[in-house]
Amino acid sequence: AGLGQPLAAQSLVSPWYPLRWPELALGERLLGLHALASLLLAGLGMGLFLRSRGHGRPAAVVGAIAYQASAFALVNLHYGMKVDAALWLPWAWWAIEGVLARARFARSALALTLGLSCLAGFPPLAFFVLAAAAIYASLRVWRSRALPRARALTHLALPIVAGLLLGAIALLPMAEASSLSLRGARSAADLFAERLPLAAASTLFLPNLFGGPSDGLFAPHNPLAWWLLSAHESGRAMGANALEWNLHSAIATLLLACAGLVAAPRRALLPAVGLMITFGFAFGWPVVRLAYGLPGFDLGAPGRVAGLAWAFW
Secondary structure: OOOOOOHHHOOOOOOOOHHHHHHHHHOHHHHHHHHHHHHHHHHHHHHHHHHHOOOOHHHHHHHHHHHHOOHHHHHOHHHHHHHHHHOHHHHHHHHHHHHHOOOOOHHHHHHHHHHHHHHOOOHHHHHHHHHHHHHHHHHHHHHOOOOOHHHHHHHHHHHHHHHHHHHHHHHHHHHHHHHOOOOOOOOHHHHHHOOOOHHHHHHHOOOOOOOOOOOOOOHHHOHHHHHOOOHHHHHHHHOOOOOOOOOOOOHHHHHHHHHHHHHOHHHHHHHHHHHHHHHHHHHOOOOHHHHHHOOOOOOOOHHHHHHHHHHHO
């Protein structure tokens, strides 16, 4: 069925990702258990990260539940490698906190979590996770006094590189297969043409506005895609993507995030800025869209950065 394509280079199969191994051995009947395991891992990682930042147990539980019940996770569960690549970001942040606190095995945990994100089978999101982890590490080193800055940067940079090297087991075969593909390289102009239209922002409040993942109707056949886009965006209406044009997190999560901004604006500032940067990348805002030309950020449609927004909410 794969027409001779090497199994090692398959992103949809993700043969290098440990959660995929039971399915490869016993078949698709384990897909549901895999989805459940992904949500459990996501919530556990977010809960551990929030605890490492000094939040109380009730706050960590609320954060973990909000993360598990986010629309991004639930809507993309049938597209498991996408969720699996993104869910390791809170784990990486937790490991970074452990490195700065001089916890045992924290550096190994950081390398492993980033490596698992790369092995999950969705390279565009894996590179976003690597970037978000590296930026967070830099910011924490700047503000932390636990270790000298140069030493802390070394302690964090080496595991991040090690995580990328671990992921290379999957990324290199995929890159080789991609080089033989008829799709060809993507330019910054291609990504700019695929950026989310402004109308997609309405899905923050109206989920599945352009259709749901299980709909039998392809998104460009949805009249809303034509009503909400302007006349000069007819080409983008033809490429409407019900999955990647949906930015909905969950109304409860949105309200909690707004409450956090009002109640503790200083503590909420960093995730709020991260959320704005992800939206800037998805919508092609000036300055942020300069990243379209960087290696690793040019691997897929800009809307896929919603995997980072999942954690920032």
